[in-house]
Every structure is written in C-alpha cells, then in structure tokens.
Amino acid sequence: VPAAQYHLADALLASTGDLSHRRRMFARSNYLVSAIVLIAVLRTEHVVTSVRFSESIPHLRPGLLFWVFSVYYFVLTALSLRGILVARERSQTTPSRQRMTTIAIVFLAAPISVFPYLIVAGPIANVPILFWTASIAANLVSGIMFSLLTLRLAQFGTTNSDSVVRVRLYKYLARAPLAATIVLLVIVLVGRTNNFLNLPEETSLAVAVVATIIFVEGAIHVYKRPLERFFQLDDDPDVRRVQELSERVLTTREMHEFLESLLVGTVNALQTPTAFIAAIGPDGPKLEVSVGPLAESEALEKDTDLALLEQNMAGSETSERSSKLTTSGSFIIWRDYWIQPLYGRRREGMLGILGIRARGEKPDLTPAEMERFSLLQQQAASALEDRILQQEVFALLEGALPSQAVQAQRRFTTSQASYPELVSGEEADSEAIIEDPDFTTMVRDALSHYWGGPKLSESPLLSLRVVQDALQENGGNPTKALRAILTEAIEMQKPEGERSLTTAKWILYNILEMKVVQGKRVREVARRLAMSESDLYRKQRVAIENVARTIYGLERAASEPANGAAPTETP
Known part of the structure; x- marks a missing residue:
C-alpha cells in the first residue's frame, strides 16, 4: 500500500510536468521492499508473531521489526502526501487545484483502513462496544474516502x-x-x-x-x-x-409489429379483408406492412400517381399528372382501395398512406367506424413520424459525437499543458490530412461554415496544396481559396443534362447546392425535393462523402507534379 501511494504521488507530479528519474526509480524500489516485508510476515516472526485471542476479535502480536515497518509505512505515506501537495501547488487552474486538494484529503483513507492498529492497540479489542464503534466508523469513513479518491483519479485522462x-x-x-x-x-x-x-x-x-x-x-x-x-x-x-x-427508441422491426397490430384492428373493425400502410419517400410509396392478400404491392410502389400524391393534395402545379386519382370525401380511391393520407402532428408534410380494400364503389363507413378508423390513422401517423424523428436524431448525433482524433486530443490536453516542448508548431502536411480517417469530417465541417465561420477559416484543409495553389486567384485569402475549392468540388457533382428537382441523378447535387451554397434550411430543402428529412440527412451524408473524394482527387492531382518533378543538379 505505501509503495502504491508513493507511485500515485509520482504520477500526479508527472502530470504537472515535474519529471524525476530518481523519484521514479525510488517508487519502483518500494515495491521490492513491500515484497520483502510480505515474505517476512509469511515466513518469519520478525514483523508479526503469534495470534492473540481476545473477546472481540483475534489479532497478531508485534514482532521485533514491526516498529521499523511502522516507521517506514508512515514516512513513505508522509512523502507521498507531500508529493501530492507539491502537485497541487504546481496546478495552474482552480479546478485542478481543487481536484488535488480532494485527493490529498482522501489520500488518508489507506493509512486509516489498512494499517494493523490492533497490533499496537490490542487492549481495545477487549472492549466490544469501543472496538466495534471505532471499526464501523473507520470503515464507513474510509469507504467514502476511497470512493472520492477513485472518482478524482478516474477524471484524469478521460x-x-x-x-x-x-x-x-x-x-x-x-x-x-x-x-x-x-x-x-x-x-x-x-x-x-x-x-x-x-x-x-x-x-x-x-x-x-x-x-x-x-x-x-x-x-x-x-x-x-x-x-x-x-x-x-x-x-x-x-x-x-x-x-x-x-x-x-422505435426500431424498424418494432414499428412494423406495431403497425401490423393496428392493421389487424382495422380489418377486424371495418370488416375488410386487406389493409396496408406505405411510407411516402422521394422515390414514391414504399410498402411498410400489410395484412391480408395484397397482389398490388409492386404496383403500389411503382405508381407515379401515388408518388405525386402529396403535390396533388397540396394543389401544386403537378396535380394534373395525378388526374387518375379520384376522391370521395376524405378518402382517395386507388384501384380497389380506399386510401387516407397520414400526416404528422404539425401537418407539414405527408408521411405515408393508410389503405383498406374497398367494400363498395364509394366509402360507406358509419360514424362509429369512421371514428375508429381515424384513431388508427393517427396512431399509424404517429409511429411513422416517431421513426423519422429518431432517424434525424441519430443522423445529427453521428456528426455530433467526438471523433477518434478529438478524443485523442482530449487525452493529450494535460500532456500538452505540462510539456509544451512535446507540441509541434508545424502544420500537418497535405498528405497527412487527406489520409486522415477524419478527412470526411473536416470536409463536412468546412461545408457547414461555407459562407464564413471558424470551421472554414480554421479548417485543416487550408494546408492542402490545391488550396495553396488557389490563393493567387482569390487575392491571397486562404478562406476564399478553400471556399473556391469546395465550390469546384460541388460543381463536379453536377450531372449532365437539364437540371431537375425530382430526377434521382440530380438529388445529391441539388442537396449540396441548396443546403450548402444557397444556405436553405433542412425542412425547406426536403420540401422542395419531395423527400423526408431523414432521407435528406442520409443522402446529404453520401453527397458530402462524394465531395470529400473529389477533393482527395484534386489534391492528388495537384501533388503529382511536385512529387514527380525531376531533381535539379547543383554545380
């Protein structure tokens, strides 16, 4: 225990920049002394002798060298405590000093709980009330102190x-x-x-x-x-x-099970053989779950009229393309099915559709059946909306969680503060940047501050050769040069032909151009591209990865002439 205490004090001093090879060797030698003392206790009677039995608890008798061990124990404890106090004085910030102060106080837990006091104060064991009161109090105090010590030490380097x-x-x-x-x-x-x-x-x-x-x-x-x-x-x-x-959290499987239970209740309550729920995405309807025979599942997902159902319900200019769909009250009639649109709580966009097989030419639900159907419709819409919101949260968290590089930087913060000579003042070269596992994250951060901000003006991408080559064309402004490279990479994602907001090949470019260049909000971009926000986040991630690959290629192309130039001979 005293050896571990001194080792801990040495580690705390090292964390403040006080390195000492002599102290480190002394800390290691204490483990050897501890091993010798342990062998002496087990094999000889020089430290402790036979067991003394008392009314409360048996304990050992002191040996000839027990007092030498006691002096060594408490001297080493005092040296360890002194080292912690020195580390406290060397701490530069108030939180660090407070942490060191707490460690110094609770550091006494080991001397309180580990040292064999009964060998010295054996007669106390003959008074049960005094012994058990002192023992319980010491155990409680030392337990609390050890907990605080563990907490403070666990905060280092985490x-x-x-x-x-x-x-x-x-x-x-x-x-x-x-x-x-x-x-x-x-x-x-x-x-x-x-x-x-x-x-x-x-x-x-x-x-x-x-x-x-x-x-x-x-x-x-x-x-x-x-x-x-x-x-x-x-x-x-x-x-x-x-x-x-x-x-x-509502997983896809759990959502399907929940929706299936809703559809079972629907077909039972309305006495119809088939019911289905489909989500409306940028590529049209996608069947989520169905109950009963549904031979039209493929036709459902390929139907262009249903794909433009949201625009038709909103009365947009594309409504004439949906003329095949007829309505009867609040229902839409599609083939042999009565369909109800599913909206979110704020009714800002259509989430999907709920369909049942028609019982006649026109919907003939009774008021009670309609009330039941409306309740099921609300529950289905709520489930779809919850899943979309969760996907958006996960997409945001994916970018918010610290990368491995950031975690490594956190671990190294104390070392940087303690050993400034270990911190290099040179910028990482472009080769290291583009090969960094977090290169895509760097590109995403720069795109998020495309029109100005610290993630653009302080981006590691400023060190790329392709950015340095663009300085002259941008008035020597590194931020403008980086923005120009980002713009070039975005434009390289543009497909050939006339631009379209609904064609699949234009989706990624449209997201980059609207979200990054024009600075439109996510909800507005999703509405214009007729997709859910969760789909937008997923496709935006793919688009940013494409931009990162493009910049990687531009950097490789810019570096090849420099790397491949023939060396010049010097006379």
Whole structure:
C-alpha cells in the first residue's frame, strides 16, 4: 500500500510536468521492499508473531521489526502526501487545484483502513462496544474516502465529462461493493439468528441471500434515474429526455409489429379483408406492412400517381399528372382501395398512406367506424413520424459525437499543458490530412461554415496544396481559396443534362447546392425535393462523402507534379 501511494504521488507530479528519474526509480524500489516485508510476515516472526485471542476479535502480536515497518509505512505515506501537495501547488487552474486538494484529503483513507492498529492497540479489542464503534466508523469513513479518491483519479485522462464519470462510478459501487456488503451483512445476521423463518439454517440462509439480491437489484433499477440526475447535479428536462431516449427508441422491426397490430384492428373493425400502410419517400410509396392478400404491392410502389400524391393534395402545379386519382370525401380511391393520407402532428408534410380494400364503389363507413378508423390513422401517423424523428436524431448525433482524433486530443490536453516542448508548431502536411480517417469530417465541417465561420477559416484543409495553389486567384485569402475549392468540388457533382428537382441523378447535387451554397434550411430543402428529412440527412451524408473524394482527387492531382518533378543538379 505505501509503495502504491508513493507511485500515485509520482504520477500526479508527472502530470504537472515535474519529471524525476530518481523519484521514479525510488517508487519502483518500494515495491521490492513491500515484497520483502510480505515474505517476512509469511515466513518469519520478525514483523508479526503469534495470534492473540481476545473477546472481540483475534489479532497478531508485534514482532521485533514491526516498529521499523511502522516507521517506514508512515514516512513513505508522509512523502507521498507531500508529493501530492507539491502537485497541487504546481496546478495552474482552480479546478485542478481543487481536484488535488480532494485527493490529498482522501489520500488518508489507506493509512486509516489498512494499517494493523490492533497490533499496537490490542487492549481495545477487549472492549466490544469501543472496538466495534471505532471499526464501523473507520470503515464507513474510509469507504467514502476511497470512493472520492477513485472518482478524482478516474477524471484524469478521460474523454468523458465529470458527470458521466460520476454516474458510472456510483453505478458500479451500487451494483458491486454495496450489493456485496448488504448480502454479507444478511449472511452474518441470519447465521446468528436461531430458527430464522422456522427453517433449517442452510435453507433460511439461501432464501435470505436470494431475496436480498433481488431486493437490492430492484432498488437500484427503480432509483437509477433519480440518482443519475442527482449525481449529475442537473435536473434539466433535456437531460431527462436524453436519458429516456433508449427506452423510447422505435426500431424498424418494432414499428412494423406495431403497425401490423393496428392493421389487424382495422380489418377486424371495418370488416375488410386487406389493409396496408406505405411510407411516402422521394422515390414514391414504399410498402411498410400489410395484412391480408395484397397482389398490388409492386404496383403500389411503382405508381407515379401515388408518388405525386402529396403535390396533388397540396394543389401544386403537378396535380394534373395525378388526374387518375379520384376522391370521395376524405378518402382517395386507388384501384380497389380506399386510401387516407397520414400526416404528422404539425401537418407539414405527408408521411405515408393508410389503405383498406374497398367494400363498395364509394366509402360507406358509419360514424362509429369512421371514428375508429381515424384513431388508427393517427396512431399509424404517429409511429411513422416517431421513426423519422429518431432517424434525424441519430443522423445529427453521428456528426455530433467526438471523433477518434478529438478524443485523442482530449487525452493529450494535460500532456500538452505540462510539456509544451512535446507540441509541434508545424502544420500537418497535405498528405497527412487527406489520409486522415477524419478527412470526411473536416470536409463536412468546412461545408457547414461555407459562407464564413471558424470551421472554414480554421479548417485543416487550408494546408492542402490545391488550396495553396488557389490563393493567387482569390487575392491571397486562404478562406476564399478553400471556399473556391469546395465550390469546384460541388460543381463536379453536377450531372449532365437539364437540371431537375425530382430526377434521382440530380438529388445529391441539388442537396449540396441548396443546403450548402444557397444556405436553405433542412425542412425547406426536403420540401422542395419531395423527400423526408431523414432521407435528406442520409443522402446529404453520401453527397458530402462524394465531395470529400473529389477533393482527395484534386489534391492528388495537384501533388503529382511536385512529387514527380525531376531533381535539379547543383554545380
């Protein structure tokens, strides 16, 4: 224990830039001394001797060299504590000093809980009340101190926030040490109780242990979220929504099962043999789920009239192309089916369609059937909208989550602050940039600030040779040069022929031109391109990857002449 304490103090000093080879060697030598002491305790009676039995608890007697070991133990502990205090003084920021102060205080947990005090104060064991009071108090205090020490040390070099570290630590403490302590306490209590539940000792012990484990795990599960919010010191509604996201995620399979149950209720309530739900995307209807015989599934997905159904319902200029569709009340009649459009809560766009096989030439639902059908329609629309919103959230989180490079930078922050000589002042060359796994992320960030912003003006892409070559054409302005290269890469995505907003080959270019160059909002771009926002995010990701590949090719082409130039001879 004292060797580990000194090693910890040395590591904390090193984190502040105080490197010492002599101190490092001394820390390692302490492990050798600890091994020698352990062998002496196990093999000889020089450190401790025979066991002394008392009324409360048996304990060892001190040996001839026990006092030498005690002096070594506390001197090394004092040196370790001094090293932590020096590390605190070397800390440059208030949070770092506060963290070091906490470590210095809870550092005393090991001397309090590990040193064999009964060898010195053996008579105390003869007073049960005094002994058990002191023992329980010391264990509680040292347990809390060890928890705080673990928390503060876990925050060094982590890529997660302090709140996440706290939650993970206390979740582990609740599921492992706390649960084990409670189970052990129950075993002791049941073992000292005669005829517990009028059962044999083995049976009562097994029942008590199983019941305790179930109770502890159940309590942890019930109070997990409140405790997480408590330890995060943040009861913000946004935090609560994020914590509940995992429970509310609706996978595609779960959505299909839910929609199928809705359709089963529909066909039973309306006495119709077939019902289906199809989502409306940029490529037209896509059948999600159906109940009953549906021979028209392929025709449904290829029907151009249904593909333009949203424009027809909105009364757009393309409505004449949907003249084959007729309406009867709120229903649309398509072949042998009555169709109802599915809208989101804000009715900003059509999400899909709900169709049932016609029972006659015109819809003849009774008011009760219509009320039931409307309820099923709302539930189906809500399920489709929830899935779209979740896809958008996941698409946004994919860009918001820190990359491996960012995580590495976080881990290295302390080292950079402590050892400025390790930080290179040179910019990474263009070869390293384009071969970086996060090159696509760099391009995406630059496109997000296309018309100005730190992600463009401070982008690593400014070091590319192709950008440097464009400086002269852009007045020596690196930001304008990078924007020109991005524009060129976007224009290279343009297909041949006349531009169209609905043709598949123009989709990626239209997204880049509207979203990046024109700066239109996502909702507006999705509406103009007749696609859902989730589809837009997916296709935008593909478009950005294409731009990144194009810039990669431009950089390779710009670097080839320089790399392939013949060396000039010097006289």
